[in-house]
Amino acid sequence: MDKNPTKQSAKIIVANATAKLSKLKNNQSPPTTEIKIETKRKLTSGEIKMCQLVFKDAIDYSKVWLHIGGFIHSATGNAMTPAGEIMLPRSEYLETPDFSQTIGENRHWFIHEMTHVWQYQMGTSVGWLGLKQLCKGGYTSNVQSADSGGELKAYDTDILGRDSGKKFNEFNFEQQGRLIEFWFDACYLQNVNPSRPHHIQSLKLLGYVERILRDFILNPHDKSLLPSS
Numbered sequence: 001m002d003k004n005p006t007k008q009s010a011k012i013i014v015a016n017a018t019a020k021l022s023k024l025k026n027n028q029s030p031p032t033t034e035i036k037i038e039t040k041r042k043l044t045s046g047e048i049k050m051c052q053l054v055f056k057d058a059i060d061y062s063k064v065w066l067h068i069g070g071f072i073h074s075a076t077g078n079a080m081t082p083a084g085e086i087m088l089p090r091s092e093y094l095e096t097p098d099f100s101q102t103i104g105e106n107r108h109w110f111i112h113e114m115t116h117v118w119q120y121q122m123g124t125s126v127g128w129l130g131l132k133q134l135c136k137g138g139y140t141s142n143v144q145s146a147d148s149g150g151e152l153k154a155y156d157t158d159i160l161g162r163d164s165g166k167k168f169n170e171f172n173f174e175q176q177g178r179l180i181e182f183w184f185d186a187c188y189l190q191n192v193n194p195s196r197p198h199h200i201q202s203l204k205l206l207g208y209v210e211r212i213l214r215d216f217i218l219n220p221h222d223k224s225l226l227p228s229s
């Protein structure tokens with residue numbers, strides 16, 4: 001111990017201050033200016049239940065992440081699901097903590113993206129097919145679609161006309177998403193803003209869509225259902 005009383009009391013003050021500082025460091029919550037935003041999340045239990053209505057257990061839901069997408073997703077407002085994980089526009093990610101509790105448009109749109117997760121987990125190279133669509137102008141050329149009005153070419157279907165004799169695996173990977181979102185909307189969103197044009201159109205097409213999806217509805221594990229384009 002130091003024999004000089006001034007020095008000794010100075011030492012005690014320093015020791016106390018150090019102890020206080022370390023206590024603050026360990027216990028205090030971070031300053032309010034440090035707001036942490038998670039940039040990815042897992043599916044909620046409500047989202048999993050909603051997906052099980054369509055994909056049953058053909059998706060390993062524990063492997064699915066939802067991310068805040070980069071500049072492209074936020075600037076265009078488009079989601080992308082190239083490798084089993086959904087990249088969402090920033091505002092969509094932040095405003096929708098649970099797609100099973102949101103408006104009808106967001107729910108059928110979410111099921112469309114989950115179709116790409118199903119395709120990917122079953123073995124489809126969704127990223128490669130997306131690139132091919134991009135090169136063919138599928139995401140840049142607008143067409144007048146019989147089933148959904150003004151539409152990007154990749155999603156265009158004509159279920160009552162041109163596509164009436166097609167099997168599910170003959171539709172491209174985006175059209176498959178469209179067919180599944182129509183079926184899901186007609187069957188499960190009757191009580192979620194039912195005056196939506198998408199819902200009314202889904203009801204109109206239901207019988208025809210159900211015929212195309214019959215094998216998928218019975219067994220979503222069937223790999224012969226996967227798209228080749």
Ligand SMILES: [Zn+2]
Binds near residue numbers: 173
């Ligand atoms: Zn899609």
